[in-house]
């Protein structure tokens with residue numbers, strides 16, 4: 504569909520009115536906070552319940568069914584009248600998360616849900632019937648603040664939330680299972696939440712970029728082709744404690760100095776490898792006294808790249824560096840624990856539909872890799888998945904000053920509705936073939 508065709512179906516006035524509504528609704532959701540000051544909305548909290556109440560009203564106002572699933576996701580469904588069967592109805596889902604970090608901004612997560620709502624609003628106003636049911640989802644827990652465990656909502660939808668996960672407790676010793684029960688979720692029927700057996704045609708997540716590449720390129724939106732894989736490792740150097748005023752330098756076994764050397768080497772590996780992010784964000788030196796040489800220093804590494812192969816190569820280099828630094832200082836250096844998440848590729852066809860949408864609104868095609876994890880990464884396990892990034896001012900997120908302009912939100916909305924109508928058309932032609 505060309506932009507001109509989209510204009511014939513959906514009037515500009517409608518689009519602008521919906522953009523206003525999206526911004527107002529992001530503000531409205533931001534008023535539901537667990538704290539008096541600033542925005543903090545955690546998994547299964549009172550403020551989440553209120554946000555769900557409001558979102559449910561918005562769903563019902565345009566004849567969508569609203570339901571809470573077993574893991575606290577709120578889902579609105581716009582049924583297609585073109586599908587007569589009740590069983591295995593094709594579904595396309597658009598969504599993002601409704602939970603926030605502590606002292607958050609109002610766009611991270613919420614904007615993706617409100618853009619999905621905006622698409623549903625436009626289709627409703629223009630009386631456009633798609634070839635599948637459209638579901639808008641507000642995921643319950645993506646940030647992982649309450650249980651130090653992210654992606655609860657999307658993991659529930661892929662059927663990957665385990666009994667062990669549900670037994671995790673928060674700082675008040677309330678288990679995830681208890682929190683869901685108290686929130687009104689049917690945890691017993693958690694299997695019904697999974698979309699593995701459902702006819703899920705695709706999943707689309709829109710999200711603020713949380714970095715500056717769109718701002719630097721002066722573009723409103725970009726299309727994500729992959730979500731970076733990640734290696735996390737806890738590294739430990741063990742040397743020998745000693746008096747800072749008496750042990751000569753050639754006899755020292757300084758674990759902290761070894762760590763410092765490694766940190767700089769990791770930074771250099773990051774700088775020299777295109778697209779690699781290599782970070783040591785945590786350090787603890789023991790005994791941690793200014794006049795004692797450190798006997799033990801612990802570090803935490805975070806390594807990300809869109810290619811698993813390049814990330815693994817970098818990790819091997821870091822492991823060699825740990826060994827070399829430890830040997831040269833006559834101390835021990837080891838990896839205490841490690842965790843790997845593979846990179847997630849977005850679906851080629853859906854990504855192309857988004858890129859066509861970007862072209863149709865007159866913007867340059869821009870593809871990018873997401874360094875941060877998103878629900879889309881989990882949903883890709885059960886559906887063809889695509890992702891749209893929206894420019895955010897100075898790349899700021901997880902902060903009250905997080906901001907996306909009305910103009911950029913309008914571009915995102917046009918791209919999404921344009922792509923979705925074409926995706927619906929392609930489903931029809933698939934059926935004919």
Ligand SMILES: [Zn+2]
Pocket residue numbers: 600611612645710
């Ligand atoms: Zn987010």
